[in-house]
Amino acid sequence: MIRSITKQKPFEEVLELLSGLDRIFLAGCGTCTTLCRTGGMPEVLEMASKLGEKGKIVTGQMVIPVACDELTHEAVEDHKQAFSEAEAVLMMSCAYGVQTMSKQVGLPAIPALDTLFVGKEMGLGRFDEVCTQCGSCVLGLTGGICPVTACHKGLLNGPCGGTNNGKCEIDSDKDCAWTLIYLKLKEQGKLDLMRKYHDLRNHNVEPKPGKIRLPLE
Amino acid sequence: MNRSFKEVLGSGKFVVTSELGPPKGTNLENMIHHVDLLKDKVDAINVTDHQSSVMRYPSLGGALIVKERGGEPILQMTCRDRNRMALQADLMFAYSRGITNVLCLTGDAVVVGDHKQAKGVFDLDSSQLLTAIRTMESGKDLGGSDLDGAVNFCAGAIVTPEANPIEPQLIKFEKKIAAGAEFIQTQAIYDLDNFKRFMDYARPFGVKIMAGVILLTSWRMAEFMNKNVPGVFVPQPLIEEIKSAPKGGAIAKGVEIAGRMIRRIKEESICDGVHVMAIGKEELVPDILKEAGLANGS
Numbered sequence: 001m002i003r004s005i006t007k008q009k010p011f012e013e014v015l016e017l018l019s020g021l022d023r024i025f026l027a028g029c030g031t032c033t034t035l036c037r038t039g040g041m042p043e044v045l046e047m048a049s050k051l052g053e054k055g056k057i058v059t060g061q062m063v064i065p066v067a068c069d070e071l072t073h074e075a076v077e078d079h080k081q082a083f084s085e086a087e088a089v090l091m092m093s094c095a096y097g098v099q100t101m102s103k104q105v106g107l108p109a110i111p112a113l114d115t116l117f118v119g120k121e122m123g124l125g126r127f128d129e130v131c132t133q134c135g136s137c138v139l140g141l142t143g144g145i146c147p148v149t150a151c152h153k154g155l156l157n158g159p160c161g162g163t164n165n166g167k168c169e170i171d172s173d174k175d176c177a178w179t180l181i182y183l184k185l186k187e188q189g190k191l192d193l194m195r196k197y198h199d200l201r202n203h204n205v206e207p208k209p210g211k212i213r214l215p216l217e
Numbered sequence: 218m219n220r221s222f223k224e225v226l227g228s229g230k231f232v233v234t235s236e237l238g239p240p241k242g243t244n245l246e247n248m249i250h251h252v253d254l255l256k257d258k259v260d261a262i263n264v265t266d267h268q269s270s271v272m273r274y275p276s277l278g279g280a281l282i283v284k285e286r287g288g289e290p291i292l293q294m295t296c297r298d299r300n301r302m303a304l305q306a307d308l309m310f311a312y313s314r315g316i317t318n319v320l321c322l323t324g325d326a327v328v329v330g331d332h333k334q335a336k337g338v339f340d341l342d343s344s345q346l347l348t349a350i351r352t353m354e355s356g357k358d359l360g361g362s363d364l365d366g367a368v369n370f371c372a373g374a375i376v377t378p379e380a381n382p383i384e385p386q387l388i389k390f391e392k393k394i395a396a397g398a399e400f401i402q403t404q405a406i407y408d409l410d411n412f413k414r415f416m417d418y419a420r421p422f423g424v425k426i427m428a429g430v431i432l433l434t435s436w437r438m439a440e441f442m443n444k445n446v447p448g449v450f451v452p453q454p455l456i457e458e459i460k461s462a463p464k465g466g467a468i469a470k471g472v473e474i475a476g477r478m479i480r481r482i483k484e485e486s487i488c489d490g491v492h493v494m495a496i497g498k499e500e501l502v503p504d505i506l507k508e509a510g511l512a513n514g515s
């Protein structure tokens with residue numbers, strides 16, 4: 001399952017964003033931010049009490065099952081009264097959820113979290129960024145490991161000079177993607193794939209913002 | 218300096234290059250002093266490009282100064298800060314001003330330097346930058362349009378012979394040669410027996426190889442590099458040798474070691490030349506060359 005990976009903004013920044021707004025509806029998300037421990041029920045309750053200490057009135061709070069889903073409007077319906085009393089919604093979801101909520105209600109939807117990357121859960125509490133949707137997938141040539149994403153510099157033709165005993169020059173906690181690709185291809189007896197020269201990348205396969213319209217009836 | 222670097226490479230002579238890092242700021246006095254000190258003692262002078270991702274006076278500006286003062290510059294170009302449009306523009310500018318040697322590098326990550334929040338570009342990698350140069354030499358730009366006036370460069374790249382694992386590094390080395398690298402300057406090497414093994418592998422590719430020699434100024438520096446600089450390995454006996462130097466004599470010992478290594482590389486024809494890096498102690502390069510028996514630019 002892919003997950004939107006978030007971290008909490010510093011509380012001072014949240015207060016800054018809420019300045020002049022006294023009555024707040026607080027919404028977490030039951031999916032990714034619950035998993036990341038950034039916007040599940042415990043974090044929502046903690047935020048409610050911290051806001052209370054700062055004199056804010058929390059008109060209502062909830063954990064929306066999937067905040068980025070269009071069904072979010074049903075959650076809004078269920079809490080109609082509390083929403084109508086609020087001046088803003090403080091979202092403890094990822095930015096997809098913030099944008100979804102923003103479309104559903106007339107109130108400002110304010111992020112309490114920073115969205116870091118779309119990642120994959122690799123084990124309890126471990127999330128890795130493994131694809132950045134580049135529009136031209138090379139996984140078939142790289143042993144299923146993405147150099148565009150897992151290599152800090154997004155290099156296609158092999159390691160840079162900073163590769164350090166299997167680790168990346170930027171952080172000894174991060175693997176060098178090209179060492180991983182090398183070991184994988186070697187194990188598969190496919191090192192020849194690594195010798196293939198990749199020409200210059202197209203950085204505009206789908207120019208930002210991505211938009212696809214399927215010709216459906 | 219009357220021969221171009223390309224001519225030197227073709228002459229069969231033992232090639233000696235060195236390098237300078239431009240200043241942080243616009244006071245160029247020290248750099249000019251070092252250019253004047255080195256320009257007649259080495260075959261070419263590399264000018265580094267925001268080395269270690271620390272923002273400085275540009276390599277292009279430094280290379281121009283080398284050129285203006287009668288030296289032969291090697292323009293270091295990384296892919297960290299410029300996309301393919303800016304790289305092509307700078308290549309044309311360099312060529313139009315008589316800078317004809319380029320060392321193509323991927324570049325260090327932005328986050329290791331002093332502008333940690335900057336955007337790292339890496340539109341191209343080092344092998345693709347070589348491809349870009351060869352494409353522009355054919356009279357076309359990377360968008361496929363004709364150039365009114367092409368470029369012509371002696372282009373090189375680097376390799377890290379002590380990288381671990383080594384095979385991915387060698388695969389990249391071969392890609393760089395296939396993409397048009399004419400010379401290779403290596404990351405610092407200290408274990409010449411290891412380096413000989415690398416040369417046994419590399420020699421058949423026919424590209425000119427200059428061994429990287431970094432001046433060791435203290436045993437702490439050696440240990441620091443072992444710990445922190447990827448692909449650099451200073452063997453323990455060398456560290457002991459510097460430790461054994463009399464008080465205040467570590468630098469002289471470092472000069473002696475560097476000179477001895479260069480001498481051996483030349484005498485045993487281990488590779489085609491050396492690239493001497495003194496990192497801030499450029500005034501010692503002539504001493505190193507003297508120690509190596511190359512006092513008059515070999």
Ligand code: SF4
Nearest residue numbers: 131132134137138146
């Ligand atoms: S190459 Fe990497 S970033 Fe691009 S689509 Fe494939 S996995 Fe995603």
Ligand code: SF4
Nearest residue numbers: 151159160168176177
């Ligand atoms: S060390 Fe490896 S992962 Fe890090 S930038 Fe270099 S090639 Fe990429």
